[in-house]
Amino acid sequence: xxxxxxxxxxxxxxxxxxxxxxxxxxxxxxxxxxxxxxxxxxxxxxxxxxxxxxxxxxxxxxxxxxxxxxxxxxxxxxxxxxxxxxxxxxxxxxxxxxxxxxxxxxxxxxxxxxxxxxxxxxxxxxxxxxxxxxxxxxxxxxxxxxxxxxxxxxxxxxxxxxxxxxxxxxxxxxxxxxxxxxxxxxxxxxxxxxxxxxxxxxxxxx
Numbered sequence: 688x689x690x691x692x693x694x695x696x697x698x699x700x701x702x703x704x705x706x707x708x709x710x711x712x713x714x715x716x717x718x719x720x721x722x723x724x725x726x727x728x729x730x731x732x733x734x735x736x737x738x739x740x741x742x743x744x745x746x747x748x749x750x751x752x753x754x755x756x757x758x759x760x761x762x763x764x765x766x767x768x769x770x771x772x773x774x775x776x777x778x779x780x781x782x783x784x785x786x787x788x789x790x791x792x793x794x795x796x797x798x799x800x801x802x803x804x805x806x807x808x809x810x811x812x813x814x815x816x817x818x819x820x821x822x823x824x825x826x827x828x829x830x831x832x833x834x835x836x837x838x839x840x841x842x843x844x845x846x847x848x849x850x851x852x853x854x855x856x857x858x859x860x861x862x863x864x865x866x867x868x869x870x871x872x873x874x875x876x877x878x879x880x881x882x883x884x885x886x887x888x889x890x891x892x893x
Contacts, residue, residue, distance in 0.1 A: 731780060745798040762844065
């Protein structure tokens with residue numbers, strides 16, 4: 688049973704792992720457009736089923752999948768309640784279910800594609816933009832980090848909620864929000880330090 692965290696690459700030989708990174712990226716874009724462009728309980732349920740299937744094909748199953756679902760539950764409950772207050776349960780399910788489907792699809796991409804392959808593919812795809820002064824390597828790295836940051840933040844949210852529950856403060860918004868923000872900032876700082884170690888900040892100043 689896998690305990691891998693969503694957002695991390697999981698080596699494997701399944702169909703998603705064998706698929707070219709460019710094809711998976713185009714598939715994610717198409718899936719995102721379809722989820723955003725459609726609405727309703729049935730289309731959202733189908734999108735959720737597809738997202739779960741993709742996650743399973745990428746090697747995300749068991750405890751790893753459950754842990755991220757628990758992390759998203761914190762956001763999902765608040766978002767569902769707000770949408771329910773603003774509209775009705777169908778719209779709330781549409782919004783929350785669609786968002787979770789997109790998170791699962793993005794996680795399937797990152798779990799089945801190594802960071803090196805993703806960066807190489809994105810850099811190649813953005814190559815023609817060099818004539819406009821765009822640096823494909825920088826844009827590709829930013830996009831890759833953004834995709835991987837979503838499930839990472841969900842994991843931080845899950846761990847923060849578990850810590851608050853262990854202290855008997857599961858009903859305190861402050862006990863959840865403050866540690867979450869601090870950990871998110873710390874993670875962003877670590878990412879910045881990693882980029883600096885690769886010399887990317889010096890390249891920008893040059």
